[in-house]
Amino acid sequence: MEEKEIYDLIILGGGPAGSSCAIYAKKYKLNTIIISPEIGGTINKAHMVDNYLGFFDITGMDLGMKFSEHLAKFEVPIEYDFARKIEKDGDLFKVLTFSKEFVGKTILFALGLERKKLGIPGEKELLGRGVSYCVTCDAMFFRDKVVAVTGSDDHAASGAVHLAQNSSKVYLINPESELSCKPYWLDEINSNSKIQVLNETNVTEVLGAESVKGIKTTKGDLNDVEGFFIEIGAVPSDTLLSEFNVQKDDKGFIKVDSEQRTTEDGIYAAGDITTNSAKFLQVATAVSEGAICSYTIFKDLKKNARNKN
Amino acid sequence: MEEKEIYDLIILGGGPAGSSCAIYAKKYKLNTIIISPEIGGTINKAHMVDNYLGFFDITGMDLGMKFSEHLAKFEVPIEYDFARKIEKDGDLFKVLTFSKEFVGKTILFALGLERKKLGIPGEKELLGRGVSYCVTCDAMFFRDKVVAVTGSDDHAASGAVHLAQNSSKVYLINPESELSCKPYWLDEINSNSKIQVLNETNVTEVLGAESVKGIKTTKGDLNDVEGFFIEIGAVPSDTLLSEFNVQKDDKGFIKVDSEQRTTEDGIYAAGDITTNSAKFLQVATAVSEGAICSYTIFKDLKKNARNKN
Numbered sequence: 001m002e003e004k005e006i007y008d009l010i011i012l013g014g015g016p017a018g019s020s021c022a023i024y025a026k027k028y029k030l031n032t033i034i035i036s037p038e039i040g041g042t043i044n045k046a047h048m049v050d051n052y053l054g055f056f057d058i059t060g061m062d063l064g065m066k067f068s069e070h071l072a073k074f075e076v077p078i079e080y081d082f083a084r085k086i087e088k089d090g091d092l093f094k095v096l097t098f099s100k101e102f103v104g105k106t107i108l109f110a111l112g113l114e115r116k117k118l119g120i121p122g123e124k125e126l127l128g129r130g131v132s133y134c135v136t137c138d139a140m141f142f143r144d145k146v147v148a149v150t151g152s153d154d155h156a157a158s159g160a161v162h163l164a165q166n167s168s169k170v171y172l173i174n175p176e177s178e179l180s181c182k183p184y185w186l187d188e189i190n191s192n193s194k195i196q197v198l199n200e201t202n203v204t205e206v207l208g209a210e211s212v213k214g215i216k217t218t219k220g221d222l223n224d225v226e227g228f229f230i231e232i233g234a235v236p237s238d239t240l241l242s243e244f245n246v247q248k249d250d251k252g253f254i255k256v257d258s259e260q261r262t263t264e265d266g267i268y269a270a271g272d273i274t275t276n277s278a279k280f281l282q283v284a285t286a287v288s289e290g291a292i293c294s295y296t297i298f299k300d301l302k303k304n305a306r307n308k309n
Numbered sequence: 310m311e312e313k314e315i316y317d318l319i320i321l322g323g324g325p326a327g328s329s330c331a332i333y334a335k336k337y338k339l340n341t342i343i344i345s346p347e348i349g350g351t352i353n354k355a356h357m358v359d360n361y362l363g364f365f366d367i368t369g370m371d372l373g374m375k376f377s378e379h380l381a382k383f384e385v386p387i388e389y390d391f392a393r394k395i396e397k398d399g400d401l402f403k404v405l406t407f408s409k410e411f412v413g414k415t416i417l418f419a420l421g422l423e424r425k426k427l428g429i430p431g432e433k434e435l436l437g438r439g440v441s442y443c444v445t446c447d448a449m450f451f452r453d454k455v456v457a458v459t460g461s462d463d464h465a466a467s468g469a470v471h472l473a474q475n476s477s478k479v480y481l482i483n484p485e486s487e488l489s490c491k492p493y494w495l496d497e498i499n500s501n502s503k504i505q506v507l508n509e510t511n512v513t514e515v516l517g518a519e520s521v522k523g524i525k526t527t528k529g530d531l532n533d534v535e536g537f538f539i540e541i542g543a544v545p546s547d548t549l550l551s552e553f554n555v556q557k558d559d560k561g562f563i564k565v566d567s568e569q570r571t572t573e574d575g576i577y578a579a580g581d582i583t584t585n586s587a588k589f590l591q592v593a594t595a596v597s598e599g600a601i602c603s604y605t606i607f608k609d610l611k612k613n614a615r616n617k618n
Contacts (some may be wrong), residue, residue: 018592020362027360027449029474051336053329053596054364054375056382066363073365136604140336161611165338184615258585276567280604284329287362288597295445295589302470306493 004294006103007031009297010095012083012240013043013110016283017271019067020290021108026074028298033104035079035097039071040064041112041288042272043283045128046137052283060128063283082151088242093266106297109241109254109262109269110290113234113281118150122206123230130212131228135159136282142167142227148215149173150203151231156182159231164194171222202226234281236273249275260293268293315412316340318606319404321392321549322419324350325592326580329377329599330417335383335412337607342413344388344406348380349373350421351581352592354437355446361592369437372592395549402575415606418550418563418571418578419599422590423541427459431515432539440537444468445591451476451536457524458482459512460540464489468497473503480531481506492550512537543590545582558584569602570609577602 009025011018013223014036025032030151043049046060055063071078081097086107087095095102101245115133117123123131132138139162148171149217160172172179172189177200179186189195198219205216206228214223236252247255247263254262254269256276262269270289320327320551323345334341352358355369380387390406395416397403404411414502424442426432431477432440439449444458448471457480458468466488469481481498482489486509488495498504507528514525515537523532543562557565563578564573565585571578579598581590 016362023360023362027445028471050382051332051600052363053325053332053379053599054361054372056379063363070363070365073359136336158608162337162564184612187615188611280601282597282600284593284600288591288593290362291360291591291593292589299467302497303493306496 001093004101004103005031006092007033008104008301009033009106009108010093010102010104011108011110012036013041013108013112013271014039014067014078015110015112015271016043016067016286017112017273017290017293018108018110019071020287021110021270021294022071022076022290023074024291025297026076026292028294030294030298030301033077033102034071035081035083035095035102037080037082038064039068039078042115043067046134049137049283050140051137052287054207072256081127083240086244088244091266103128105263106266107266108290108297109267109273110271110286111237111273113272114237115230116232116235117205118230118232120203120205122208122212123128125210126206126228129226130208130226131206131230133230133234134281135162135229135231138227138229139163139166144168145226146224147171147227147229148203148222148225149229150163150175151233152176152180153231153233154181154185155183155233156231159229160195161185161188161192164192167227168194169224170195171201171225172267173200173201173217175202176200202227234272241267259296260289262294268297313410313412314340315401315414316342317413317610318342318415318417319344319402319411319413320417320419321345321404322350322375322417322421322580323348323387323423324419324580325352325376325595326582326599326602327417327419328380328419329596330419330579330603331380331385331599332383333600333603334606335385337603339603339610341605342386342388342411343380344390344392344404346389346391346413347373348387348409349375352376355443357450358446358592359449360446361596392549395553397553400575414610415575415577417599417602417606418576418582419580419595420546420582422581423546424539424543425541427512427539427541429512429514431517431521435515435517435521435537437533438519439517440515442539442543443590444471444538444540447536447538448472448475453477454535454554455533456480456536456538457512457531457534458538458540458544461485461489462540462542463490463494464542465540466494468538469504470494470497470501472538473501476536477503478533478536479504482510482512482526483508484507484511543581550576568605569598570605577606
């Protein structure tokens with residue numbers, strides 16, 4: 001019978017965190033594979049990326065391509081598929097895709113987040129053409145334009161304040177009866193004449209063909225809106241972990257220590273999926289966590305190998 | 310009398326942390342200036358950089374240039390000078406360079422580290438041509454070659470193990486009578502036939518003209534060495550902070566919380582100079598800390614402004 005290859009590290013996810021981890025893993029000579037349907041992750045959906053130091057004026061898709069080239073240069077094997085199950089097999093982990101089985105000593109969870117969607121007409125069609133899920137990333141592209149942001153919490157509130165610095169007018173469309181943000185954001189919003197809050201209001205459609213030309217809400221149409229930001233939260237993609245002792249916070253983000261270890265031996269996490277990153281979901285932070293994680297895994301594997309002898 | 314410009318943020322240091330912070334500060338519309346004799350920092354001294362995701366096959370100098378271009382694109386003002394003193398002026402900070410004075414609401418310390426030098430002939434002359442201060446960065450460039458690393462602690466010991474994965478032979482040159490590293494590194498070193506430890510040995514000269522062609526030690530010459538790694542520690546560049554309540558750890562690294570605040574209000578730190586980064590001194594981690602810091606400063610300034618009103 002053919003001996004099955006045992007990987008030092010199986011990386012689930014090909015976004016900035018997983019890709020950065022793989023680059024470093026190669027440096028540490030860890031036998032590593034990425035399992036992911038694509039390289040780039042969320043980045044591929046970004047209109048332009050100009051906040052990852054050294055890159056400016058690059059589309060999200062082109063930056064994802066750069067990551068692919070980097071992985072190819074380092075000869076990182078990539079299985080273009082979804083992981084659908086993880087099983088413990090003695091000290092090892094077995095990852096099942098739809099067609100194959102991979103065995104590894106450690107697993108990195110770098111599956112990112114699924115941004116919560118409104119599920120309204122035009123949302124998907126105009127993504128990257130006026131519709132955005134990231135104020136920090138895209139606010140600058142709407143200088144002197146009218147924008148809207150929908151949501152109720154700190155992300156939506158601070159997003160509105162941020163947008164008001166560039167844009168001529170900001171509608172903050174809050175589905176609840178009042179905002180659930182920190183008091184100073186509320187003060188800021190109330191004293192900023194550019195920001196108009198619409199409480200108990202839902203957006204029902206994004207208008208436009210080539211780009212956003214307005215939004216429909218339950219309180220009427222806003223035809224001056226050219227940029228529409230959806231800041232209603234995000235859900236970690238972690239359904240595979242249900243059988244393991246991996247602790248999460250109350251929002252579902254995976255708890256990690258400062259070196260990216262989860263609470264289950266052999267399972268690590270990096271990027272938007274972790275409690276560390278949850279505060280500030282950026283390429284730069286994900287890349288950093290992936291790098292740190294690789295060094296941690298290198299150290300832990302060496303330590304475990306010595307302890308066994 | 311002319312009203313003096315008050316910056317929201319004065320960034321000391323133009324390396325990856327300072328530059329990344331400046332990019333984000335512009336996104337948050339903070340009135341920001343960098344004070345630094347150069348952009349790029351330690352990166353400018355790296356032979357090649359291939360571990361910052363998206364960049365491979367680029368010289369340190371060229372990557373520093375990319376950072377400069379990014380700052381120019383974002384119109385970040387840069388004062389090419391050294392800060393030589395910081396004074397408190399009410400709620401504000403006054404930063405004195407050799408010729409000017411800058412006033413800011415907050416200060417970012419991103420001055421990086423000064424790698425400890427041996428101070429021997431050939432060290433400076435052959436830096437980037439066989440002499441390196443970073444195993445993680447440069448190990449790959451010495452595949453199948455003989456290398457030496459000098460130092461006594463975990464950095465030197467793990468460095469030797471890392472080097473042995475690529476190189477044909479590794480001299481670990483330890484000035485002390487025994488290594489002061491973690492036991493598993495010691496086990497690993499003792500069981501690895503590629504690694505030869507020379508205790509109570511000092512390197513006295515690096516040989517070669519265009520590239521390293523050997524090293525002289527107090528126990529004799531090693532003429533087969535083509536790569537020489539100096540891992541004897543690093544000292545944070547923090548002399549300017551002596552008058553402030555900025556806590557440091559026992560090695561002089563600046564203590565920061567997970568959002569990059571120091572223990573002194575209004576003073577932040579990011580990059581190699583911090584306790585967060587101290588474990589893993591990489592471009593990726595510094596860029597991430599700079600980005601996170603900017604968001605923290607944005608939030609803190611908004612909060613302070615509200616509290617005053």
